[in-house]
Structure formats: structure tokens, C-alpha cells
Amino acid sequence: MDPYQQFSHHVQQAADEFRKLDRKDAVRLVSHLDADGISACALLVKLLNLDNRTYSISIVQQLKPEVLNEIALESYKTVIFSDLASGMIEDIRKTLPDRKVFIIDHHEFTEPERMGNITLVNPHAFGIDGGKEIAGAGVAYLFSKAVDPRMEEYAHIAVIGAIGDMQEDGGFARLNNEILQTAVEKGKIKIIRGLRLFGAQTKPLHKVLEYSTDPYIPGVSGSESGAIQFLHQCGINPKNGAGWKKVKDLSEEEMRTMITHVIMRRLGESAPEDVLGNVYLLRQEEEGSPTKDAKEFSTLLNACGRMGKGSLGIGACIGDKSHKRKAVALMAEYKREIVNAMRWFEENRESPHVEKGKGYLIINTGDKIMPTIVGTMASIISRGNGMKSGTYILSLAQLIDGSTKVSLRISGIRDDPSVDLKGTMDRIVEGLEGCESGGHQHAAGAVFPSPMEPAFLESARRVLGGLAMEEKIS
Ligand SMILES: [Mn+2]
Structure with missing residues (x-):
């Protein structure tokens, strides 16, 4: 069997597991808050509706241990995570040992020692690139369709998710393209x-x-x-x-x-x-x-x-x-x-909140900007005029729960293969206990307890400053 057949077979097995669940029991859904996560969740909601099941939903920016602890206190026997959680398998297994868990995701992950009661549906497990070929909504679509073929009528929602995750680039790669073709055949999407x-x-x-x-x-x-x-x-x-x-x-x-x-x-x-x-x-x-x-x-x-x-x-x-x-x-x-965030940035450009280093900019917004839009602000700044191409933009925002959320972007250069913001962020947080990072080539983020800010910033200055030096030499 080729990887695609294996993946498809695995999706079918996951669907069989899902069918075995008792209809009397409500399902707990947890999904990511971006366009892909919401599309994925919408597909699962549609499936649960068609299947006459009851459910409860949470949309989160990150799957933090606190979220798992809360679910552990609830009585749901089944929990479905979509567009997140692949990197948290160990934590989930430990926090929710007595629940049936489905992870419907497309993020890269390291194979855990044991899966326990977790059914993971992730193309990376079969060597299929979930960064390009299929998004969280696409995986949710394949899973839903395997449970109930009527879900083909909603293939377009998976296309919206893939577009939200920037997987469209003059067309779609294999799995996304198959989903798109279904949406076209079903009369849902017209391509012009x-x-x-x-x-x-x-x-x-x-x-x-x-x-x-x-x-x-x-x-x-x-x-x-x-x-x-x-x-x-x-x-x-x-x-x-x-x-x-x-x-x-x-x-x-x-x-x-x-x-x-x-x-x-x-x-x-x-x-x-x-x-x-x-x-x-x-x-x-x-x-x-x-x-x-x-x-x-x-x-x-x-x-x-x-x-x-x-x-x-x-x-x-x-x-x-x-x-x-x-x-x-x-x-x-x-x-x-967003306009408010940009105005705050303009007003604070010359203040201590904004630090201009060699080849990087650190913007510490404190609690002045919504943590969920700090990444968007950094993206807009990275695309703005007057920003030298290749400048790293690191933004920080404090959450009410006492943690700090960080976003990393880079200005200009879009298709430079040497740019790897996820890798850069991993290097920054290396050795910083309690600091979690994630993301991909063009956008990365991290979360940590706010008292760690000075240690994080010190590491960020060293790593980003070092990258600026490397570029000069080469
Ligand atoms: Mn996604």
C-alpha cells in the first residue's frame, strides 16, 4: 500500500472507532481558533448533527495543560481535538486516561511511546506533508466523510480551511486538490x-x-x-x-x-x-x-x-x-x-516597548493589545513599508492568566528556503523550562509564564542577533 492508501485505511479505522461510541454520551470538541480550526470544528459539528449526537465546543488559541485539566473535571467520555493536540499526546494520555480521545490534526509531531486510548488521525504519521497537502479541516472532512458519506456535501468547508492555512499556491497539492474536486462536483465551488x-x-x-x-x-x-x-x-x-x-x-x-x-x-x-x-x-x-x-x-x-x-x-x-x-x-x-493595535505601535515606536536590534525588532505590548491579534499585528508590520527585508519581528503580549504569548514573523523574503521561523523559535526557547513553541516556516509562536520574559528576551536577542550576523558573513 502506498502512503495515501495507508492514510485512507487508517481514517476508515478511526471512523469505525467513532461509530462504536454510544449515542447517549455527549461529545467534547476542542478546536484551534484560526480559520482552519473553525472550519474543522464546523465539519465535526455537522457530522455530529447528522449522527444525532450532542456535543459541547471550546475554541482555543493553544492547547495548554490547563485546558486538559478542565476537561478532566468534566464528565464527557469522548473528546475530539481538531487542528491541534498532536504535540500533546503524552499530556493527554496522562490527564485523560479514562476517556476515548480522537485527535484530528495536520501538525507535525514526534511519535509518542504509547497511544493509549488516543486515536490519532494525522497525515504526517504516513509521511504525507500536512503543511502543504491537507489542513486540519481537510483531515476533519476525510474523517467525517468516512463516518457518513453525506459529508461530501461539505467539502467546500475543508477548502476554506486549507486557504486559511495558506495551502493554496496557484492551486492545491494532492489531498487538498481531491477535496476541491469534490466541492466542484457537488456544485459548491466555482474556480475562476x-x-x-x-x-x-x-x-x-x-x-x-x-x-x-x-x-x-x-x-x-x-x-x-x-x-x-x-x-x-x-x-x-x-x-x-x-x-x-x-x-x-x-x-x-x-x-x-x-x-x-x-x-x-x-x-x-x-x-x-x-x-x-x-x-x-x-x-x-x-x-x-x-x-x-x-x-x-x-x-x-x-x-x-x-x-x-x-x-x-x-x-x-x-x-x-x-x-x-x-x-x-x-x-x-x-x-x-487591528487599527488600534497598529496605532499603539506607531505611538510607541520610539518608546521602551519597542526595541530595535541588529536585524530584529522586539515589540512588547504588555496587556495593551489582544493576545489573539498580536501575531496579526506583527504580520502587518512585517509587510509594511520601511521595514528592511529579512528583519525578524518578535511581538509579546501578556494574557490574563499570567502567561506571555509571543509571535515571530520576518519581513520581505517570502520564498527563501533558508528562512525557518519555527526552527528559530525552537532555538530561542531551547533550555527554557516551561516555554512551549510551535508554528511553521513563515510564522511561529511561543507561550510561557510571564515572569520568564527577561530570560526569554535575553535568549531571543542572542539568537536573532546571531542570525543577523550570519547573514552579513554570507
Ligand atoms: Mn491548521
């Missing part, structure tokens, strides 16, 4: 070739162009007047009567003209035609809504999770109209939080 512009469904056209930093459009990105002027050059009136035109208002002819002009503007860039990509539209969603484009949908889910209202995102995924409306409203609040 178009400009890779974020917000195309909901924002005015000139705003979409102004905010486009990837692809970067010289003279247009970052400039509202530049964007309006650009549209006039294309022979497109940016206005639509009294309001502004959106991408959907363009004729095919206008769209083609605009694409040509964007490419011409980018002739000085390394890949000028790199503006076209696949756009994944959800057929059943309304035109112009933030849930029409799968990419925007994933942003909406992420916002719900980070604002502490993951259940709204789950409702939006499974088609609950009222939840969807509330989720869209929440998006505005989320944007305000």
Missing part, C-alpha cells in the same frame, strides 16, 4: 481565473487596488489617488452612479484591459504576470458578500476566532443565517482592533 486581489467581493475596486501589496502594483499599491488615476487610464470609471464600482461590476472586456495594465505597470518586477491566480467562489453564497470568496470567508472565520466568538464562525460555515450576519458585523470590530 482572475486577479489575485483581496476583498474583490466586498470593497470598492479602487480600494482593492490600493490595498494590493501582493501583487504589488507600482504607483497604485498604497495610494488611493494613484488607484483612481490608474482606473481612468484603463478607461474604467471608478464610480458607479453615486457609489463606487466593485470588481463584480466590471465587464469581461474591462477586466481584461485592467489585467493588461496591471501587468504593464509591473514590468519592472521580477514576475510581472504573477497577478493572476485562482479565485474560489462559493456558489451558494450571495454575490458581493464577505462569504462569497473562499479567501474572504477564511478571513471572516479568523476574525470570529480571534475576537473570541468562534461559534459564530462555525454557524456561518454550516449555513446559519443569523450567525453569518453576526459574524460579518464582528469583522468590523476585528478591523477596529
Whole structure:
């Protein structure tokens, strides 16, 4: 059997285990708070609904030992973790020895000594790359479909999760692609070739162009007047009567003209035609809504999770109209939080909260910024103007429970294989007892008790400063 057949066989076995569970017993679900985690949870919720089972949900940023301790006090006989927990198998086995546990995940992990009562469904166990080929929602989809084939009707939710985890790159790799094909066959997703512009469904056209930093459009990105002027050059009136035109208002002819002009503007860039990509539209969603484009949908889910209202995102995924409306409203609040965070950063740039080192920036927000959006803030700063390419951005936020959450990003360089933020974070926390790290190549994080901040920062300065030195030499 090849690895894919083995994985599929294993998913089937896990589904058999699940079917054996008594319907009288409620199930405990715990999922990650990002778009992928919420999509994964939505699929499991759908499955439990179809299967006439009752359940209770928690959406968390990290699976900390405290979460496991709380579950240990509850009476649920079955616990399902999705889009997290692969790295916590030992802790789970020790804290929940008498429960049936399912881990439905795609994060890398080290094989534990014993699995005990845990059923792990993770492509990495079969040498399949869960970083590229399938996200947490995809694994949840395969598992759900193995339990109940009717779940094929929800394949598109797994696609939203994969997009949220940045697994789309001019198309999808094998497992994701199979799931996408099902969503297309079921009439849920339509793929169109178009400009890779974020917000195309909901924002005015000139705003979409102004905010486009990837692809970067010289003279247009970052400039509202530049964007309006650009549209006039294309022979497109940016206005639509009294309001502004959106991408959907363009004729095919206008769209083609605009694409040509964007490419011409980018002739000085390394890949000028790199503006076209696949756009994944959800057929059943309304035109112009933030849930029409799968990419925007994933942003909406992420916002719900980070604002502490993951259940709204789950409702939006499974088609609950009222939840969807509330989720869209929440998006505005989320944007305000980000604007506040960026304003705090601008105001404190020259204060002791922001430390500029050689090749790195450390931003200690204390308790001023929501811990769930500190990583987003670091990402925006890393993409901003005036940040030297290759600068490490480390941000810290204190949680009310007495721990500190850290995010690591890097500016510029996107496809440099020598960049490995997860590896860098692992080096920073090495030898720091009680400090947990995680993440991947382009984004990493850590959590530790707040009194450890000085020790953590000392190590971070040494590691990040050392990387800046290495780059100079090479
Ligand atoms: Mn994920």
C-alpha cells in the first residue's frame, strides 16, 4: 500500500472507532481558533448533527495543560481535538486516561511511546506533508466523510480551511486538490481565473487596488489617488452612479484591459504576470458578500476566532443565517482592533516597548493589545513599508492568566528556503523550562509564564542577533 492508501485505511479505522461510541454520551470538541480550526470544528459539528449526537465546543488559541485539566473535571467520555493536540499526546494520555480521545490534526509531531486510548488521525504519521497537502479541516472532512458519506456535501468547508492555512499556491497539492474536486462536483465551488486581489467581493475596486501589496502594483499599491488615476487610464470609471464600482461590476472586456495594465505597470518586477491566480467562489453564497470568496470567508472565520466568538464562525460555515450576519458585523470590530493595535505601535515606536536590534525588532505590548491579534499585528508590520527585508519581528503580549504569548514573523523574503521561523523559535526557547513553541516556516509562536520574559528576551536577542550576523558573513 502506498502512503495515501495507508492514510485512507487508517481514517476508515478511526471512523469505525467513532461509530462504536454510544449515542447517549455527549461529545467534547476542542478546536484551534484560526480559520482552519473553525472550519474543522464546523465539519465535526455537522457530522455530529447528522449522527444525532450532542456535543459541547471550546475554541482555543493553544492547547495548554490547563485546558486538559478542565476537561478532566468534566464528565464527557469522548473528546475530539481538531487542528491541534498532536504535540500533546503524552499530556493527554496522562490527564485523560479514562476517556476515548480522537485527535484530528495536520501538525507535525514526534511519535509518542504509547497511544493509549488516543486515536490519532494525522497525515504526517504516513509521511504525507500536512503543511502543504491537507489542513486540519481537510483531515476533519476525510474523517467525517468516512463516518457518513453525506459529508461530501461539505467539502467546500475543508477548502476554506486549507486557504486559511495558506495551502493554496496557484492551486492545491494532492489531498487538498481531491477535496476541491469534490466541492466542484457537488456544485459548491466555482474556480475562476482572475486577479489575485483581496476583498474583490466586498470593497470598492479602487480600494482593492490600493490595498494590493501582493501583487504589488507600482504607483497604485498604497495610494488611493494613484488607484483612481490608474482606473481612468484603463478607461474604467471608478464610480458607479453615486457609489463606487466593485470588481463584480466590471465587464469581461474591462477586466481584461485592467489585467493588461496591471501587468504593464509591473514590468519592472521580477514576475510581472504573477497577478493572476485562482479565485474560489462559493456558489451558494450571495454575490458581493464577505462569504462569497473562499479567501474572504477564511478571513471572516479568523476574525470570529480571534475576537473570541468562534461559534459564530462555525454557524456561518454550516449555513446559519443569523450567525453569518453576526459574524460579518464582528469583522468590523476585528478591523477596529487591528487599527488600534497598529496605532499603539506607531505611538510607541520610539518608546521602551519597542526595541530595535541588529536585524530584529522586539515589540512588547504588555496587556495593551489582544493576545489573539498580536501575531496579526506583527504580520502587518512585517509587510509594511520601511521595514528592511529579512528583519525578524518578535511581538509579546501578556494574557490574563499570567502567561506571555509571543509571535515571530520576518519581513520581505517570502520564498527563501533558508528562512525557518519555527526552527528559530525552537532555538530561542531551547533550555527554557516551561516555554512551549510551535508554528511553521513563515510564522511561529511561543507561550510561557510571564515572569520568564527577561530570560526569554535575553535568549531571543542572542539568537536573532546571531542570525543577523550570519547573514552579513554570507
Ligand atoms: Mn491548521
